[in-house]
Amino acid sequence: MKPLHILVLSVLGLSFGATAHAAQSGKDVYAQTCALCHAAGVAGAPRFANTTDWAPRLAAGTPKLYDSAIKGTAKGMPAKGGNTTWSDAEVKAAVDHMLASVKSAKPDTAAKAAPAGGAVPAAEPAPLPAAAPPVAVATPAPTATGADVNAFNRLLKPVGKRNPPPPEDGIHDPSNDGTHALLPPLTAYAGLPKSFAGNRVNWVDSLSSKKINPRWDRIDAAADPIVMDLNIVREVKGSMPDVVYPHKQHTEWLDCSNCHPAIFIPQKGANAISMAAILMGEKCGVCHGKVAFPVSECRLCHSKKKDIVRPAVAQTAAPK
Ligand code: HEC
Ligand code: HEC
Ligand code: HEC
Ligand code: HEC
Known part of the structure; x- marks a missing residue:
């Protein structure tokens, strides 16, 4: 967990003055956007400086990798990386930075072997373990395979693995006959508004367009939710747009007690929320990536453009 933490600090540090957006180096773009997933390998992202993760991709050639990074992939x-304010050139520079990390990883492996041969003074402390995958996450590991259904971000599934029929979804018991009587999601979702993430249904639109009419109370068919229309804006340092947290869309589905007070103290600004926490399945990540749209949909949360009048000092002060 620690490396993620450090990473967030560097995100904050590096992003001052970035709003005006003079061209950024690949390293800066990586730190501000790509590292969120590529440091720890979130959702199967090839990890920074991890030769094993990158080997099969390098074979496709750099132009293909630029293309994937700029346009995104189905997987x-x-x-x-979700931040379309980066220019194509900046994204390419970030790819170059990532690829360089894999190339520089080779000498490091050699260095590891060296002390055994006695060629390197043993006293020399290993400097920064640049080639080591930066994270040994203590949380349940097999997210990419989806083996643990509660593992982080199980909504970020490869094509063909989405919305499997109930006996194959790892949630329902295949040995129970009732499971086979359930309507498969693909059939059930057929008439609903689409989205590009999660289980590919836009649930907010499905509800507001009355395509679905879920019962609020299991026993009382006439019960209605208490919908509260209150937006909370959370300012974000750096170049990402600010986050607007809407109570309306949430309270149409959820009870106040689903969030208050266990996940959030009901007071504006009283909760420390960070992307790192969300990625680890805390705060907004208790639901987003599990039962609500996943973290890849940056724009749905980061929806408020910044008022970009920043003092010119900020630009000239930015060292890189
Ligand atoms: C929300 C998580 C996320 C963020 C942020 C992100 N990536 Fe990725 N990236 C992934 C995942 C997941 C994959 C593996 C997908 C695949 O195999 O197609 C991937 C794969 C890639 C690949 C390999 C593509 C291929 O064709 O093999 C490149 C290159 C890449 N990312 C570059 C970047 C760059 C540059 C940034 C920052 C500007 C970035 N990524 C930000 C999740 C992310
Ligand atoms: C999905 C989670 C969630 C649900 C459900 C939810 N809230 Fe909140 N609420 C939040 C978040 C996040 C904040 C902002 C906290 C912060 O900024 O630190 C918040 C803030 C508040 C605040 C503080 C407003 C202010 O200006 O200080 C009140 C009051 C509140 N909620 C009441 C409610 C009530 C009443 C309900 C049910 C009708 C409800 N909330 C349902 C997540 C939720
Ligand atoms: C208790 C579960 C839960 C928590 C915690 C939670 N959400 Fe949600 N959120 C949902 C559900 C469920 C939906 C509606 C289904 C969907 O869009 O996937 C939703 C929808 C949204 C939407 C509406 C998107 C649209 O299409 O209009 C936004 C924005 C959002 N969440 C942001 C946040 C942010 C920011 C936080 C943290 C401050 C947060 N959520 C915390 C469950 C949650
Ligand atoms: C479910 C809602 C949600 C989604 C989706 C989301 N974010 Fe965030 N993000 C937040 C919240 C909430 C914060 C904390 C804002 C604050 O400081 O109060 C945040 C903060 C950040 C920060 C500031 C540094 C930090 O870690 O706190 C960056 C950078 C960031 N997000 C980038 C991204 C990128 C890139 C994506 C898409 C890959 C993304 N976010 C997707 C809700 C979201």
């Missing part, structure tokens, strides 16, 4: 790489 979970969002276009430009």
Whole structure:
């Protein structure tokens, strides 16, 4: 968990003055956007400086990798990492930075072997373990395979693995006859508004267009939710747009007690929320990536453009 933490600090540090957006180096773009997934390998993203992860991709050639990074892929790489304010050139520079990490990883492996041969003074402390995958996450690991159904981000599934029929979804018991009587999701979702993420249904639109009419109370068919229309804006440092948290869309589905007070203290600004926490399945990540749209949909949360009048000092002060 620690490396993610450090990473977030560097995100904050590097992003001052970035709003005006003078061209950024590949390293900066990586730190501000790509590292969110590529440091720890979220959702199967090839990890920074991990030769094993990158080997099969390198074979496709750099132009293909630029293309995937700019346009995104069906297997979970969002276009430009979800931040479309980056220029194509900046995204390419970030790819170059990532590829360089894999190339520089080779000498490091050699260095590891060296002390055994006695060629390197043993006293020399290993500097930064640049080639080591930065994270040994303590949480249940097999997210990419979906073996653990509660594992982080099980909504970021490869094509063909989405919305499997109930006996194959890893949630329902295949040995129970009732499971086979359930309507498969693909059939059930056929008439609903589409989205590009999660289980490919836009649930907010499905509800507001009355395509579905879920019962609020299991026993009382006439009960209605208490819908509260209150937006909370959370300012985000750096170049990402601010986050608008809408109570309306949430309270149409959820009870106040689903969030208050266990996940969020009901007071604006009283909760420390970070992307790292969300990626680890805390705060907004208790639901998003599990039962609500996943973190790849940056724009749905980061929906408020910044008022970009920043003092010119910020630009000139930015060292890189
Ligand atoms: C929300 C998580 C996420 C973010 C943020 C993200 N990536 Fe990815 N990336 C992925 C995943 C998941 C894959 C593997 C998808 C696949 O195999 O197609 C991937 C794959 C890639 C690949 C390999 C594509 C291929 O064709 O093999 C490149 C290159 C890449 N990302 C570059 C970037 C760059 C550059 C950024 C920052 C501008 C970035 N990524 C940000 C999740 C992310
Ligand atoms: C999906 C989670 C969620 C649900 C459900 C939810 N809230 Fe909230 N609520 C939040 C978040 C997030 C904040 C902002 C906290 C912050 O900024 O630190 C918040 C803030 C608040 C605030 C503080 C507003 C302010 O200006 O200080 C009140 C009051 C509140 N909620 C009441 C409710 C009530 C009443 C309900 C049910 C009708 C409800 N909430 C349902 C997540 C939720
Ligand atoms: C208790 C579960 C839960 C928590 C916690 C939660 N959400 Fe949600 N959120 C949902 C559900 C369910 C929906 C509606 C289904 C969907 O869009 O996938 C939703 C919808 C949304 C939408 C509406 C998108 C649209 O299409 O209009 C936004 C924006 C959003 N969430 C942001 C957040 C943010 C930001 C946080 C953290 C501050 C958060 N949510 C925390 C469950 C949750
Ligand atoms: C479910 C809602 C949600 C989604 C989806 C989401 N974010 Fe965030 N993000 C947040 C919240 C909430 C914060 C904390 C804002 C604050 O400081 O109060 C945040 C903060 C950030 C920050 C500031 C540094 C930090 O870690 O706190 C960055 C950078 C960021 N997000 C990038 C992204 C990128 C890139 C994506 C898409 C790959 C993304 N976010 C998707 C809700 C979301």
